[in-house]
Amino acid sequence: MSLLHLAILLPLLVSLFIPLLYKKIPSVHTGWFVLLVPLTLVVYFSQYISQTMAGKPVVATMNWIPSLDINFVAYVDGLGLLFALLITGIGSLVVLYSVYYLDPKKEALHNFYVYLLLFMTAMLGIVLSDNLIVMYLFWELTSISSFLLIGYWYERERSRYGAQKSMLITVFGGLSMLGGISILSLLSGSFSIRESLATVSTYNGDPLFTVALVLFLLAAFTKSAQFPFHIWLPDAMEAPTPVSAYLHSATMVKAGLYLVARMSPIFAETPLWFYLVSGVGMFTLFWGSLNAVKQVDLKAILAYSTISQLGLIMSLLGLGAAALQVDILPDSLYTIATVAAVFHLINHATFKGSLFMMAGIVDHETGTRDIRKLGGLSQLMPVTFTIATIGTLSMAGVPPFNGFLSKEMFLTGVLEVSQSGLFHLDTFGLLFPFFAVVGSMFTFVYSILIVYRTFLGQKKLEQLPKKPHEAPIGMLLAPLVLVSLVVLIGLFPNLLSNTLIRPAVEAILPKVVAEGGSISVDIKLWHGFNPELFLTLLIISVGTVLFLTLPKWSTLYNRMPTSVSLNHQYDGLLRRGEHASTAIHDTVMTGYMRSYLVYIFGFIVVLVLSSMYFLDAFKFDVDPLSTVHAYEVVLALVLVGSALSITFARSRLTSIILLGVVGYTVALFFVLFRAPDLALTQLVIETVSVALFLLVFYHMPEISRKEERIKFKLGNAAISALVGLSVTLVALASLSQRSFASIAQYYIDNVADLAAGGNMVNVILVDFRGFDTLFEISVLAIAGLGIYAMINFRKTGGIDK
Amino acid sequence: MAIAAGILTMCAVYLILSKSILRIIIGTGLLSHAAHLLVMTMGGLKTGAAPVIKDGVTQYTDPLPQALVLTAIVINFGVTAFFLVLAYRAYQELGTDNLEEMKGTDTHD
Amino acid sequence: MKTPTKKHTNDVILESSTTFITFIIFLFAVYLFFAGHYTPGGGFIGGLVTASALVLVLLAFDIQTLRQILPVDYKQMTAIGMLISVLTASGALLFNVPFFTHAHDYFNLPLFGKTSLHTAMLFDLGVYLVVVGVTMTIIQTIGESD
Structure with a gap:
């Protein structure tokens, strides 16, 4: 357990104390205590920047299940660190925002913050673990915490629906990832991502490799809300706005992107990977932006916009995969796509985070998020208006904000790839720029829509549930920080290029680095008059026209x-x-016990007979049975006879006596089998149980048999005959074929020396296999207590149904 | 012996499948006898002296199945007693010893 | 105590012979218990034989008589037995932690040399108490139930 592990698990550990803090110190908003956690972690993780910049990842191992090769290996490289900083950084701001957003008197804050911290640990665990199984564990934990947070207002029907939907879809993805992990570990012989990567060339021709690839992508697409799995994200907007800003735009939905980026070195050389990732991403970009325009709820617009932006990053990662084909391509042509992906990842977190918080503020201060009711708020809420304007313009790709920069790079990547002829792109490669440009146009339209409908236009104050006014400063603080980042990154993009972007890109494209290629990240605001700029101008102008004519064509939806x-x-x-x-x-x-018993017995018969058939176990050797004495035959006959007659016995007394006969005969057999202990025990037990039977039967009615029909009996007889037959066969087969020596010889040899005893059976019971006996007497004690409870506590448990 | 165990199992299963709870309990008792015989048979019969160390004896019967069966006998006793009382209490509460009539009414809502 | 076969009318022969026989069975049970480590016997059998002796008393007289002779709460007896067994087992585990890594699984209760007889006996005593306790709890509660 290193400090690194502690850092990952810190939110989880702190979450244990949250309910206590909430109960004991009600005067202070619990969020303030929570805020310390991500703040500490931001400071802690930022000290790793220098190491990842130097290309030296940090590894720390904590043994968990070493025998299964499952260890908690924390691995910090450029990519992981970027996400870790994003998680903790945005996390701090979101917690700060939530302090003002959630009313401590009305809301169950302890629940909220426990879920949130749980999520934080889960997310850090995903991005910082090298072991796939551990990553899977954290992956599902994010789904669970997301489920809990979406369903936070669980009394609302829509919340429950959204929570269930997100759970079903993302957990389905998680399970398919587990399948992918299993296949990959079978192929590579390791659960470690790095080790799998090292040996990838030895197994990437395997047909199962493609299956693993598809399974991993399913996980990534479901988590990152890619088409057609995007449907859970709009419904997830039922969560409190801080959660939407945090999980459903900045971090959790990017876990899918992280997975794609992380697995890129392993899978990216397969053409299928390129097609799927970039194709699905591109279509999602288009589809998301198209659907965003028709929404009327602010958060729904933002949700579809997030889907669309995630599609954009996804497609960039797919395009960047082409960079791994360096042997047939000029140097660093496609690395620009990966750089753009990472860059846009950061940008999206800043502007979308601020926009979500803006939507939350509007909701909080006016009481509605419906853009049909909102309007003209710019004078009433000037600061919020500023935040919204900068955020949306950045999202629309208008200079000089950071969104413009990454969108330019995106267009560059798309244009280059469509011209390259790689993977037969020359035929349908034109679709890429088409979808990209059309998607961007709609992005522009809904971005303007958000600002215009909310803050400009007519004032409709009479339709609002509350009288709107500017939000308190504390609530504005977090989005203001994000918005200033938007401007700052837009003006000075190279602040990030070497510290965060380059190490992350190197982690995604290790092959480029390994083959001596260098990744230089130089982001410029002004590129000169190139095709990208013209495309941007086209997007803005067509977007404006579309926006102005919106009422005319929106009916098409x-x-x-x-x-x-x-x-x-x-x-x-x-x-x-x-x-x-x-x-x-x-x-x-059916509710009838007989049906269940029939299933059980039928299954036993099928299982036993078929496995004996397949293992060719029908060999019988009569040698061990050869010496049968006459008295044994007599005993066996008595045994069988009494057992058979029990089934025909009409009176219960006869049945009991016959059962007793069977028991005593078995005891006699134990004598013959040289088992004195057993014989003694059996005799005594039989006596006591017969007494028990008599006692209980005294209170019970006669056995009723009248309603048993002949068909019923025949069916039972057939099943029992089959079970009996298979038992006989098993006994004969096991007697005839001894494939290995009994382990009992060990006991026989050691009983005197090790345990200093003479009676092997007893020594085995109390000594060698003491645990068996311990549990046995536990069972006995439980049965005794159960009986006692059933008899003596009848009043309390009886008839309450 | 194997055949005897088989027949015992057969009778036991037949009893367990019947409707009367008492017959089912008798069936479980019979089934455990059958299982004990089966384990003993599978462990090999009469291959030596009783598993108690004596001077001069080198060939012992396998003690392990015996230990297992001893455990099983005692547990069987506990379980049978539990069943019996369960049946008794069920009869007292529900007034029937017929399993078909005891079927719960777990309709889906 | 009502049994299906007889009401508790005074059966002089049964009662007087029971007092005698019970005593013998008791002694036999104690013998079996202590003999268990070397010859047939042990906690299980000893316990069961003891319980059957008590059942005999129960059949011959009734519950009140048994209570007078042996004023024991059998549930507590079970609990004490469990406790003894578990403590013996865990005590050995604690005591022999270094052994645990070397030895096989069979050594869940590794008992060596002179101490072995002692602790194994303790464990068996726990088994004995549990068996007697549970059997008597069962019989007694059913008998008392109406």
Whole structure:
């Protein structure tokens, strides 16, 4: 356990004390205590910058399950560190914001902050662990904490729906990632990402490799809300706004991007990877922006915008994958796409974070997020208006903000790739610039929409639930920090280029570094008059026209039938799944114990007979049975006879007596088998149990048999005959074929020396296998207490149904 | 012996599948007898002296199945007693010893 | 105490022979218990035999008589037995922690040399108490139930 592990687990540890703090110190908003955690971590992680800049990743190992090669290996490289800083940095601001957003008197703050800290640890765990299994663990933990946070206002029906939806989709992705991890570890022989990478050339031709690739991508696409899995993100907006800003725009949804970036060195040389990542990303960019325009809820617009922006980064990562084909391409042509991806990742976190917080402020101060009711707030809320303007302009890709820079680089990457002819892009490569440009146009439209409808235009104060006024300074602080970052990065982009971007890009494209290529990150505000600039101008002008004519063409959205929409499909799938499982449940689970027993016995028969058949175990050797004495035959006959007659016995007394006969005969057999202890025990037990039976039967009615039909009996007889047959076969087979010596010889040899005893059975019981006996007497004690409870506590547990 | 164990199992299963709870309990008792015989049979029969160390004896019967069966016998006793009382209490509360009638009414809501 | 076979009318022969026989069974049980380590016997059998002796008393007389002879709460007896067994087991584990890494799984209760007889016996005593306790709890609660 190193300091690094402690840092990852710190939020989790602190979360244990949150409920206590909330209860004991109600005068101070719990958020202030929570704020210390991400702040500490930001400072802690920033000291790693110098090491990742030098290209020296830090590794710390904590043994967890070494025998299975599952250890908590914390691994800090450029990519991991970038995410860690993002998580803790945005985390600090979000916590600060939440202090003013959540009313300590009305809200269950302890729940909220426990979930939030849980998420923080989970997210740090994903980006900083090298072991895939550990990463998977944290991955699912983010899904769970996201579920809890979306369902934070659990009394709202929409919250529960959204929480369930996100859970189902992201956990489905997580499970497919587990499948991918299993396949990958089978191929590479290791759960470590670095070790898998080192040996990738030895197994990347395997057909299973492609399966693993697809499974990993499924996980990434579901988490990062890529088409067609994006449908959970808009519903996740039911969460409190700080959560939306944190999980659903800045961090958790980027876990998918992280996964793609992290696995790029392993998978990226496969053409399928390139097609899927860039294609799906590009289409998501287009689809998300198209859908954002028709939304009327501020947060819904932002949700679709996030989907679209995530698609943009995803497609950039896909395009960047082409850089790994360096042998057929000129140097560092495509690295620009990866650089743009990383750069946009940071930018998106800043402007989208500020926009979400802005939406939260508007909601908080006016009581609604519906843009049809809002309008003309610019004079009432000037600071919020400024935040919104800068954020949206950056998102729309207008200079001089940081969004413009990364969007320019995005266009460069798209243009270059469409001209390269790599992977037969010359045929349909033109689709890439098309989707990119059209997506950007719609991005422009909804960006303007947000500002215009909320802050400009007519004042409609009478429609607002509250009288709007500017938010308190504390609430404005966090978005203001983010917005100033937007401007700062826009004007001085190279502040980041060497400290954060280059190490991260090097981690995504290790092959470029390994082959001597250098990655130089030089981001300029002014590139001269090049195609990208003209495209930007085109986007802005067409976007403006589209915005002005919006009322004329927005009706087109209503033409799309709801029955084909993805949400409709999802709901239908869920409903059909429920129906199917209920139907299966109703036919299988009849409620009759007999049905279940039939399943069990049937399965035993099938299992035993088929495994014996496949293992070719039907060999019988009668040698060990050869010496059968006459009295043994007599005993066996008595045994079998009494057992058979129990089944026909009409009176219960006869049954009990016959059972007793069986028991005593078995005891006699134990004598013959040279087992004196068993014989003694069996005799005594039999006596006591017969007494017990008699005692209980005294209170019970006669056995009723009248309703048992002949068909019922025949069915039972057939099943029992089959079970009996398979047991006989197993016994014969095991007797005839001894594939290994009994381990009992060990006991026989050592009983006198090690345990100083003479009676092997007893020594085994109390000494060699003491645990068995310990648990046995525990079972006995539990049974005794259960009986005591059933008899003596009848009043309390009886008839309350 | 294997056949005897098989027949015992058969009778036991037949009893367990019936409707009367008492017959089911008798069935479980019978089933455990069958299982004990099965384990003993599989462990090999009569291969030596009783597993108590004596001078001059080198061949012992395998003690391990015996130890296992001893444990099983005692547990079986506990479980049978538990079943019996369960049946008794169920009869007292529900007034029937027929499993079909005891079926819960867990309708889906 | 009602049994299905007989009401507790005074059966002189049964009662007087029971007092005698019970005593013998008791002694036999104690013998079995102590003999367990070397010859057939041990905690299980000893416990069961003891319990059957007590059941005999129960059948011959009734619960009140048994209570007078042996005023023991059998549930507590079970608990004490469990405690003894667990403590013996964990004590050995604690005591022999260094052994644990060397030895096989069979050595869950590694007992060596002279101490072995001692602790194994303690463990068996726990088993004995649990068996007697549980058996008597069961019989007694069912018997008392109406």
